[in-house]
Amino acid sequence: MTDLLQSALQPRSVAIIGASDNIHKIGGRPIDYMRRFGYQGSIYPINPSKSSIQGLPCYAGLRDLPEVPELALIAVGADKAVDSVAACADLGVRSAVIIASGFGETGAAGKDMEAHMLQRAQRSGMRLFGPNTQGLANFGSGTIAGFSTMFTEVPPLDGPIGIISQSGGMSAMTYGLLRGQGLGVRHVHATGNEADVTVGEMALAVAHDPDIQLLLLYLENIANPDMLAQAAAYARARDLPIVAVKAGRTQDGQRAASSHTGSLANEDRTVDAFFRQHGIWRAQDPHEQVRAAGAYLKGWRPAGQRLVVISNSGASCVMGADTASDHQLPLAQLAPATQQALGDKLPGFATTDNPIDITAALLSNSGLFGDVLPAIAQDPSADLIFINIPVAGAGYNVAQFAKDTAAFERQTGKPVAVAAWQTNIAEVFKQHGVLTYANEQEAIGVLAQVAKHHQLLQQAAPARPAQAAQSPALLPPHSGPFLSEVQSLDLLAQHGIATVxxxxxxxxxxxxxxxxxxxxxxxxxxxxxxxxxxxxxxxxxxxxxxxxxxxxxxxxxxxxxxxxxxxxxxxxxxxKHKGQHEFMVGAKMDPVFGPVVVLGDGGKYVEALQDCAVLMPPFSVQEAQAALAQLHIAPLLGGVRGEPALDTNALCAIAEQVGALLIAANGRIASLDLNPVMVSANGAVVVDALVECAPGV
Amino acid sequence: MTDLLQSALQPRSVAIIGASDNIHKIGGRPIDYMRRFGYQGSIYPINPSKSSIQGLPCYAGLRDLPEVPELALIAVGADKAVDSVAACADLGVRSAVIIASGFGETGAAGKDMEAHMLQRAQRSGMRLFGPNTQGLANFGSGTIAGFSTMFTEVPPLDGPIGIISQSGGMSAMTYGLLRGQGLGVRHVHATGNEADVTVGEMALAVAHDPDIQLLLLYLENIANPDMLAQAAAYARARDLPIVAVKAGRTQDGQRAASSHTGSLANEDRTVDAFFRQHGIWRAQDPHEQVRAAGAYLKGWRPAGQRLVVISNSGASCVMGADTASDHQLPLAQLAPATQQALGDKLPGFATTDNPIDITAALLSNSGLFGDVLPAIAQDPSADLIFINIPVAGAGYNVAQFAKDTAAFERQTGKPVAVAAWQTNIAEVFKQHGVLTYANEQEAIGVLAQVAKHHQLLQQAAPARPAQAAQSPALLPPHSGPFLSEVQSLDLLAQHGIATVxxxxxxxxxxxxxxxxxxxxxxxxxxxxxxxxxxxxxxxxxxxxxxxxxxxxxxxxxxxxxxxxxxxxxxxxxxxKHKGQHEFMVGAKMDPVFGPVVVLGDGGKYVEALQDCAVLMPPFSVQEAQAALAQLHIAPLLGGVRGEPALDTNALCAIAEQVGALLIAANGRIASLDLNPVMVSANGAVVVDALVECAPGV
CATH class of the missing domain: 3.30.1490.20 (ATP-grasp fold, A domain)
Structure with missing residues (x-):
């Protein structure tokens, strides 16, 4: 399968159906691009009314070609595209990219047309990209089976980044933003309506390109999470980070997405849980996604998340500390030896505690960075370094600061980010290979992202248990969809869960x-x-x-x-079971993602207050604990007002077991609702439970 | 008082104590700046070892000057500065700016020195700016009693913005960021240690400059809220918006601020409440503050907060809708006539609902903006307009889009913001006077800010009640700091609050x-x-x-x-009083801000869960309702699971009355703690209360 996709990304030959002499038209641009961007295979323009196009021999139809093309780019309107797909399939073309709109995104008739076209392709084993797509672009092979104008706006440069997007606009924008940062991009693929090939399958294919060091995905809906999970697992194994945007985060956004692509909405907290489980970092938008790209390419492996803030402005130290808190990064507690060393180097009125205010003395002593950084390098608590330079210019030896910073980064391997809004200052740091950002929110945000993403990927993904063979004893006889309370509690007890x-x-x-x-x-x-x-x-x-x-x-x-x-x-x-606090553990089969567990505050206001976390089984007790720590009621867990700490391990174990039970049920359980689960200082007990069976079980 | 400050900002004469020939030194730069930036008064360099400085006659001492200077800029070290202040005071100088560090920010000895210096100045009625300040700059009068290097980095342009900052670094950075946007700035003042003149007093003075249309403040601590409140009231009356950054938002930030300035921390939610009460918008940092500056200068008066999102990319429509939700802006529900009009103009596959996806058809039909915008102009629900152009370039008639957008803005007066990351696209819109931003987060954030700030300023500020004369009957006899429960409840009942x-x-x-x-x-x-x-x-x-x-x-x-x-x-x-939900109402005298009311979820976990809002009395029941709506338990207020809606009006009335009581107590009550306040469908009743009297009362 991946071979097939790779051959679509570096085919030996490409036919362009609807080829044009006009390099600004959809049928003309890909030909121009491929010739300019180094495509080495054969290009076959097809247009019955031309004998040559852009200096290449043009063919009247597919059957007139000297060979069966490996890839066909179908650049004609929807109706003709359906016929072209059939012709390609008949001929043995291996992959086809369908640019045309007017399919599934327009409603039921379009959906039918799309399904029919897919069937036709599948009959001969041909893979489809799109329809309603801007197409594919591989700057490694020069295969540009797409028409984005952005490749003209911002000249391409082959590099270690892959972009895969359901939206052509977002693939182009992300490409442009990365190139604007000077980063090279190899893959820019838009999957459009995803009649056949999805972002997940494309991600798996691109992850097989050994030169790719960062994968950026844009999604509006996730229809095939298993393929995406497979891609994530493969990428994780080869140490390739994935950063994804899933738009339609809010109700209004989901409504807009459904009128954009006609797709069903994913429950957003479930999307979060899915990404977390598979080590995919979720960015809010392509800007945030691109902002961290340079940091990923550094290949940093931060030992922890403790931040050191250094500035020549006291106010910037204050805002750096505020921003570290915003991103849940603790400030590093510098060792006494470090503070001693800093005290020896800095003027008397500077702060040797973290944040380190080297003050405007930097103006008269350009060596201060070079003096301060080696002391920080020695400190085991300094995991991440943020340097804020809100004011510099004439009189400041910025080249020296940049050189010292680059040397520190090279020698320690510690992540360093600089905030410098003055472009002339930032430019000097960039020339020395140091990452710079416009402000502390961006710089610290990027450091937080790489550190937390690294931590996420370090956590061993819990092995998905083999789906249990259907055990006849699993579900007792029931007439309606629900088990009775006694049956529900019994079922839990049989699976080792403490019940009242x-x-x-x-x-x-x-x-x-x-x-x-x-x-x-x-x-x-x-x-x-x-x-x-x-x-x-x-x-x-x-x-x-x-x-x-x-x-x-x-x-x-x-x-x-x-x-x-x-x-x-x-x-x-x-x-009558009196615990210290009522929790709830729920679980259901999500129509897209499958088993999902919800863990949170219990009682009668569960639905109204929604103080709960979503977890995707299988997960560990530690992951459930981390989810609990994000709840509104988290401050109660450790025990307050003289109460003992709650036995959250017992609660999390129940959540884990419920997840395992739902997986083992293999689709026969639709949902479980355990509320309340009474948790005390010793143990957790399910007091009420309701099991809903899948229809027809 | 304002006269005095204004004379410090446009004095007839300025003496520079510690004047230097070197225009890169602190004592040289202000002289150079004043001569370059058009200062029309007399400049008197003072330096005993020179006869002329920068071509001007130099004087050995203050007493050698031909007249008493109105303003003295003291550019010598801390010890000499103390003597210079005394000499200035003796001579009748009206204001002095003390640049030197080494005062209150260094500890107790420095604080003493600062206090002594202040006393000396006050004896003769001289006002002090600083110490530890970068000084003052008024580009309206050319009075530059400061040494910021930023005025060399980015040339000044007089304009309608005033910056007043406790930090010199932040005043310089904010100035630079504004100038980078092409905006003119008149006032750039740093108040440093604020031995005498504070940001608040300076804000009041600058608010009297009729040309100023926007005031930007940077604060690390608020020591004198009354003066700031007075400035805010004056600014509000003359329709001058204030946007403030208060750094030290978090615990880590407050710790850094206290080592930066030695100042006491303000409770951050109290700062929020204070700003809200006085119509001051709080920005997170100077970048956010500056981002919205251009929008304020447009003088928009948005009728509401309903947003219209327009893009040539469906994905951008989705992310625009997500971002609108992030900023709590509802999407405008377009009228059927508007949708009809849009349907007539747009291609069949475009969306005529909001967000409006005009699709890539824009590439072939450059008139689409001009077609779409007039339809929007007619719609009464379209309060704010956001246009997102993630992809454009060759082939797009961007000049036409920009012209149509500018015309729409001019004709309707509706706020418009464009997101365009491509600088060549953004530039075209800017040339037509349209505000552009790098992405939807920034553009929609700015629209939300101006709309919500406008709404905040529209709310009538509740009149502060005259402080009640001390009523002997107010507090019953008590031996310790607390009233008994019966006394506490009686006190509340006497003030018309329902008690059990x-x-x-x-x-x-x-x-x-x-x-x-x-x-x-x-x-x-x-x-x-x-x-x-x-x-x-x-x-x-x-x-x-x-x-x-x-x-x-x-x-x-x-x-x-x-x-x-x-x-x-x-x-x-x-x-035994059974309400439907337990709330708490607390109130205390904040050491800086005075009476503060806390309203939130009640019961025994009040301290642990902190689900409460801070309000600054006097406030209206409506403001208290708005605060309740932000609580975690807000979904319960309207009644869930068959329960009736809670009588939050009765609860909010209690909060209002408690605030009024604390004000009326005139300092004799230190705190009140009403917990629980039982609220049902009809009424709210205080079930337990504890009143703490001020020491010595």
């Missing part, structure tokens, strides 16, 4: 016995798979302290269920 | 009567001003349902208080 002690009673006398067994305070609930939300029907009594009352409730609930005409399993008597 | 029904009992039989009066379920608490936190001592029983139990608790609590050796008022029997 619960007795199912089918008579008042059984209730009396259960009350006696469970002690002075119990919860009584109706039990029927047909009533998943019992409390809404007044079928829960939470604080029953009296045996006679318990028995009366049996009669009352039984009568009510009978009146509702539902099949009743009986009445549950459950031990 | 509470009976103070001094015998078991009174408890029995109280139990009978209040009904079947009561709360029993010990009452002693010496035990402000009763529950920590086990002196609260929340759920007493039995008269005998109530009487027993009286004996138990009384014995315990006796054992603790504290003065006991008795035991409280309170009606």
């Amino acid at each position: 002690k619960t007795l199912l009673c089918t008579s008042a006398s059984e209730v009396a016995d259960a009350f006696a067994e469970l002690g002075g305070q119990v919860v009584i609930k109706a039990c029927s798979a047909a009533i998943p939300h019992k409390s809404e029907h007044g079928l829960v009594a939470v604080n029953v302290q009296d045996q006679a009352h318990a028995m009366a409730l049996f009669e009352q609930f039984s009568a009510k269920m009978q009146a509702m005409g539902v099949q009743a399993d009986g009445v549950i008597v459950a031990a | 029904k509470t009976l103070l009992c001094t015998s078991a039989s009174e408890v029995a009567d109280a139990f009978a009066e209040l009904g079947g379920q009561v709360v029993i608490k010990a009452c002693s001003a010496a035990i402000p936190h009763k529950s920590e001592h086990g002196l609260v029983a929340v759920n007493v349902q039995d008269q005998a139990h109530a009487m027993a608790l009286f004996e138990q609590f009384s014995a315990k208080m006796q054992a603790m050796g504290v003065q006991a008022d008795g035991v409280i029997v309170a009606a």
Whole structure:
């Protein structure tokens, strides 16, 4: 499969259907580009009304070519494109790029046309790119099967970056931004409607190009997460970072995306969880994506995330510290020896603590950077270095600062970023190969990104468990979509999850016995798979302290269920379990991403407050702990007001087990809702649970 | 006072103490600057070892001058500066700028020296700027009593912007960034240690300059909020927007600020509340501050905050919608007539809904902007216009787009911002006077800022009530710092705040009567001003349902208080009040800002969860409502899961009354803590309260 894609990126021959002599037209530009950008294979213009195009022999039709082209670029309108695809498929063309719009993005009829075209291609094993795409460009091979005007605006330079985008506009903009930074770009591919080849499959192909050191993706919807996960796993194994933009982050954005591409919306927190699980860094937009590109190409391996801030302005030290906090980077606590060394070098009124304010003394002593940086180099707590130069110019020996900074970076391998808004100052640092940014938000943001992305990739991806063979015992018999509460709790207990002690009673006398067994305070609930939300029907009594009352409730609930005409399993008597805090653990099969676990604050306001984190199983207890630490209620976890710390390990273990259960169920469970899960200082217990089975199971 | 400051900004004569022939030295640069930048008054260099400096007659000392200079720029070291200040004061100099470092920022000895210098100046009515300052610069009068190298790096241009900064570095950087945008700047003043004149007083002075249309402030601490408030009120009255950076937003930043200036930290949420109350927009850093400058100078008065997004790229439409959500701008719902008009103009596959994707058809039809914008102009819901051009270049008639955009802006007065990262594209729009930004985050951020700042300034600032004459009846007698619970609740009740029904009992039989009066379920608490936190001592029983139990608790609590050796008022029997949600209302005297009110989620985790908003009284119920809407628990306010909406008006009225009470107390109340305030569908009732009196009251 990757071979096929690679052959589409460096084919021995390309036919252009709808070729034009006009190098500004869609059918003319790719020919011009390929000749200018060094394509070494055969170019076959096809146009029935011309004998030569741009100085090349032109052919009337596909069948007139001297050989079967490996790649066809179809640069004709939608209707003709369908016919061309058929002709290509018949001839044995291996890949075709369809530029035309007017397919799936326009509605049902267009979708049908697109599906039909795909079928036609698949019958002969031909792969399709697009339709509705700006096409492919590989500046390594000179294969430009696309028409972006940006390659004229900003001349190409082959380099270690690959761009793969569902949007042609964004692939062009990202290319332009990178080139504007002076970075070389090899791959610029737009996948358009993705009738066949997706960003994920393209990413896997490009990841096989050994020269590529950074992959940038732009997505508006993720239809095939497995392929993208496969690409991420391959890239991770060969140490190739992926930074992705997934637009449509918000409701308004998703609405706009659906009218742009007609695609279904992905739940955004699930997208975050998916990217995190696969070590893909999510950038907000292409600007943020491109901003960090230079830093990735440095190949830094930061040992930690502790930042050192150095400036010749006290105010910039203050704002550097603020910005470090914004990006959740701790300031490095410099060792006493470092501070001593700094004190020896800096004037008396400078700060030797971090942030290091070398003050305007820099104006009179140009060696200060060269003096200060070696002291920092020795300090084991200095993981990341940020230098802020808000004011310099005539009188400052900027070349010396830049030289000293570059030497420090070379010798220590520590990530360094400089903020210098004055372009003449920034230019000097750039000439010495030091990364510079317009301000501290950008510079520190980039340092935070590379450090945190590195950490994310260091975490071993938990192995996905082999999907369990369907165990007949897994799901008990059930008539509707839901298991009853007793069945739901039993299922959890069978999988090793602690549940509250619960007795199912089918008579008042059984209730009396259960009350006696469970002690002075119990919860009584109706039990029927047909009533998943019992409390809404007044079928829960939470604080029953009296045996006679318990028995009366049996009669009352039984009568009510009978009146509702539902099949009743009986009445549950459950031990009253008092934990310190109520949590919830949910899990569901996402239609795109599959098993997804939600972990958060529990109780009756779960839906309203949404204080929860999304995790993609399998995940480790540590990852669940990290997710808990981001919740609004996180400050309570360690114990406050004299309360002991909560046993979040037990809670996270339940979340992990629920994820494993959903995977093992192999599609037969649609969702699980454990709420509340009572967590105390020792342990976590599921008090109520509802399991929803997949339709037809 | 403002007259005095204005005379310091356009004095008839300036003496430079420590004048130098070298125009790169601190004592030489201001003379060079004043002569180059058009200062019309007399310049008197003072240096005992020279007879002329930079071609001007030089004087040995102040007393040798032909007249008393209005302003003295003291450009000598700290020790000599103290003497120079004394000499200036003796001679009747009206203002002095002290450049030297080595004063308050270095510690206690420096602080003493600074205070002594200030006293000396005040004795003769002379005003001080600095010490530790880069000085003052007024490009309107050419008075440059400062030495920033930035005026050489970026040539000045007089214009409608004033910069006032505690940091010289930030004043220079902000000046440079504005000039880099081509904007003119008149005032660039650094206040340094603010021994005397503060940013606030300087802002008031500069606000009196009728040519100034935008004031930019940089602060690391606010020591004198009243003066800043006065400046803000004056500016607001003359329609002059103020945008302030207050660095030290975070703990790390505050620590860095305190080692930079030795100043006390301001509580950051209180700073936010202060700025909001006074209509000052808070920017994160000088870059953000400068970014919006051009938009302020347009003088736009947006009717609302509904955004229209227009792009030639579908992906940019998606990201525009995402970014609008990031900035809490709703997308305008275009009227059917508008959509009809757009449909007539745009190709069939374009979107006529907002965001408006005019598609790459722009390449072949350059008139599309001119076609689309008039339709938007008619739509009453289109408050703000954002145009995103991620890809253009050869073949696009950018000049036409820019001309059409400028015409639209001129004709409608609606705010328009363009994102165009390609500098050649941006340049064309700029030439037509249209604001352009590198990306949608910046462009939409600026539109959001001007719209929301306009809205903030439209809200009538609530009149500060005249401080009440000290009413002898206000605070009951108390021995320690706290009032007892009964006294606290009584005080609130006297001020019209609803409190829970509470009976103070001094015998078991009174408890029995109280139990009978209040009904079947009561709360029993010990009452002693010496035990402000009763529950920590086990002196609260929340759920007493039995008269005998109530009487027993009286004996138990009384014995315990006796054992603790504290003065006991008795035991409280309170009606058990069940609201729908527990809130808290707190208030305290901030050492800098005075009365501050905190409103938020209540209960026992108040301190841990910090789900609260800070408001500066006096504020309106509407402002309190807006603050509530930002809380984590905001989704509960309207009623969820079948619950009715909470009576937040009653809650906000309590917060307003508590603020008024704290103001009226005129410093005698240190803090109030109302927690919980039980809020239901009808009303809000204070269930527990603790009033702390100011020391010595």
